[in-house]
Amino acid sequence: MPLLIPRFDEPRLLAAEMELIDQSFGIAMLGCALAAFILALGLALGGGRPGAFPWALAMGLACAAGHFGRRRLPERTSQAKAGLYARAMTALLTLIGALWGLAAWLYMDVKSPATVICILSLIAGMSAAALAVFSACLPVAVGFFVPAIVPVWAVFIATGDAAYLAMFLGTPLYLVVLMIFARNYARVARHGIALRFANVELISQLREQTARAENAQREAEEANRAKSVFLASASHDLRQPLHALGLFVVTLGRSDLTDKQRQLLTHIEAASCAAREMLNTLLDFSKVDAGVITARPRAFRLQPLLYKLENEFAPQADGRGLFYRTRDTTATVFADPTLVELILRNLIANAIRYTSQGGVLVACRRRGKSMVLEVWDTGAGIPASQHRAIFREFHQLGNPERDQRKGLGLGLAIVEGLARTMSTRVLLNSRPGRGSVFRFALPVTEDRAETPAAGLHQRPGLRGLRVLVIDDDQEIRIAMRALLESWQAVCLALESEEEALAALDTFRPDLLLADYRLRGGRTGQEAMMAIRERLGHALPTVIITGDTAPDRLRSVHAGGAALLHKPVMAQQLHTAMTALLRDAGWRQDIPRSAAGNGADRMARAGR
Known part of the structure; x- marks a missing residue:
């Protein structure tokens, strides 16, 4: 019973099935109409049956109505319209099948083997074509098979001639075989469509997973950038007071202290060293993370x-x-x-x-x-x-x-x-x-290890060195001036780039010490460039920063200045300064001009 009364599939499958049929429907209708006119022509010329032409005309009209009429359903293969399209096509194929069955009933004369062979061949051919084209939707295919073949069987029954017993038995068997094949083809088509849907869903899931992975990667990158910003900001805020503390501690250590004061100073140095080590660890990590x-x-x-x-x-x-x-x-x-x-x-x-x-x-x-x-x-x-x-x-x-x-x-x-x-x-x-x-x-290498020249171990003195300090923190300016003067250098400590540029008329520095962050959103690197442009030569510069942000590190390294990170140890600062002075060819015994000496007195006065 299920074989004789097939049902349409659910809308999603049915829409895909009708889309498969629709792709070949026009060729199928053209072939059916041509086969009908060929049969009519053969019957008219060979069998003396000119009445077959009206039948062929009816077949041509039915095929044309199906081919052109489907255009009235522009969304015929959508899920919403697939059911209507399938029912209309089933009705059309039932009509076309009935017309072929009618031709067998009217024109198949068992006394004329040529006519029988011609009609049976065309009906069998049309049935095979219907099996290939319409089996994706089983009801449509069955709608053609039954009305096309049952009349042929009836013709052989009506003869009552035992000579046609084989045809009498073979015709229904052919119908059953066609329907079995059609059912199997329908299952294959349904399975293929289901796989296509599964692949589409899988691709959609993969795209969603890829999008989620990309979002997760972006979030991770944002989190990593936020971490770097946090480390930079936190370390900068902590380095600032520790930097000043270290300078004060070194200067204080050069003073006359009691034993108890020395002991307290030792504890202060130990605590400052511990905090400095933790911040230096953060700095080392930021340098590695920045790739500098x-x-x-x-x-x-x-x-x-x-x-x-x-x-x-x-x-x-x-x-x-x-x-x-x-x-x-x-x-x-x-x-x-x-x-x-x-x-x-x-x-x-x-x-x-x-x-x-x-x-x-x-x-x-x-x-x-x-x-x-x-x-x-x-x-x-x-x-x-x-x-x-x-x-x-x-x-x-x-x-x-x-x-x-x-x-x-x-x-x-x-x-x-x-x-x-x-x-x-x-x-x-x-x-x-x-x-x-x-x-x-x-x-491992067999080359001899490099040995530094003897002159590199000789640190030039800082007596008479004119140092321009730019820092917007008053405590650091005081501490830096005290430290540099303890090294017998001449220090002019100012709080902004504008003051430094204005002082160049009377104070010609040998070296610049600048904090990275200055007033008005300016940076020590920008101040260095402005001062170098005013002086007309490359002034040796040490930029001191508490920032550890990767882009900041890369920027300062590319600027051509020595870079130190807060809190700066006195020995570390001395080493950086002497290295710059050695590279610049500075000599302690270079005579100073009168203007320079006046500027030195101004610097010692603290301006």
């Missing part, structure tokens, strides 16, 4: 660096009851010694911080053309699941209370970034309860 660190490899011997680190960290290890060992080496490597020192310093500090008994070993091992530097400890060890996570920023193990004495969780993130800058990797082997070893490889 560039490796400058050269040949250097490892042993002096290892001695230096041992002298610094061995007392810390002893203070915690730990041993500190260094395995001597004669190796010379080709790398950036400053970055190598930073990596080892972070790894050794971590090893001491997280080791409660035993000790730390710093060793080198030759592996082919590389020297592998290793930092061993006998600490608590690191679970395998955390081996990659510990290299993420602010990730710490064993510090749920966020004890600042255990650091900020940036050391290993800095280490990984510095190693990446030198085209190497930091590898970790660790077992909980057994300790850890961090290692990284550096290329």
Whole structure:
């Protein structure tokens, strides 16, 4: 029963089925009309049946009505109109099938084998064409098969001749086979359409997931930028008072103090140093994050660096009851010694911080053309699941209370970034309860290590050096003037770029010290450019900043000035100044002009 009375599918499937049929419907109608006129012509010429032409005309009109009439339904393959289109097409195909059945009933003379063969061939051909074109929607195909074939069967029944027994039995069998094939084709078409829908839905889901992933990536990038802005702002606000404090402490240390005052000053220096170390850690991370660190490899011997680190960290290890060992080496490597020192310093500090008994070993091992530097400890060890996570920023193990004495969780993130800058990797082997070893490889070279010239170790004095200071913070101006004058330099400290430009008529500076953020939204870099333009030459400049934002770091590095970060240690400032003066060829014994001497007196008066 379901085979004889098929039903239309649900609207979504039906719309797709009718779209498949509609693509070939015009050709099918044209072929049906041509077949009808060919049959009529054959019947008229060979069988003497001119009455077949009106039948062919009726068939042509029905086919034309179907082909052109469907244009009255412009949205015929939409879900809303597919049901109406399917019913109309079923009715049309039933009419066309009935016309073919009528031709068999009227013109199939069993006494004329040629006529029988001609009519049966065309009806079978039309049925096969209907199977191919209309089986996507089973009711449409069945609508053609039944009225086209049942009359043929009736003709053979009406003959009552046993000679046509095979045709009598074969005709209904042919109808059943057609309907079975049509049902199978319909299932295949339905399955293909369902797969197409599934693919469309999958593509839509993939697009949605891709859009969500892109949104998540944008949010992560925004969060990362917000983090950088926060670090820059927070560190700048904290560096400003610490910078002034450090300058005052150095100046105070040169004064006559009692033993109790010296003891208090020592505690102040220790507290200031701890805060400075935390901010410097943030600065190192910001530099790595900004990509402003560039490796400058050269040949250097490892042993002096290892001695230096041992002298610094061995007392810390002893203070915690730990041993500190260094395995001597004669190796010379080709790398950036400053970055190598930073990596080892972070790894050794971590090893001491997280080791409660035993000790730390710093060793080198030759592996082919590389020297592998290793930092061993006998600490608590690191679970395998955390081996990659510990290299993420602010990730710490064993510090749920966020004890600042255990650091900020940036050391290993800095280490990984510095190693990446030198085209190497930091590898970790660790077992909980057994300790850890961090290692990284550096290329070995047979070249002799560079030895600085003797003159580079001689720091030029600052007696008589004329320094122009621009800073909008009064406390820093006072502290900076006191420090520079303790170095026997002549200092003029002003609060704005405008005052500095106005003072150039009477004060010709040898060096400029400028804060990055100045009044009126100006920067120390802009002030430097304006002063250099007024003087007509490149004035050696130190820009002091508390910012750690990546774009700020890149901008200042590109400006041609030395860059120091607050809080600045006095020795660090002295080193930067003397390096700039050495490069500029400044000499302490250069005579000063009368105008310059007058300006010096004005500067000493504090203007």
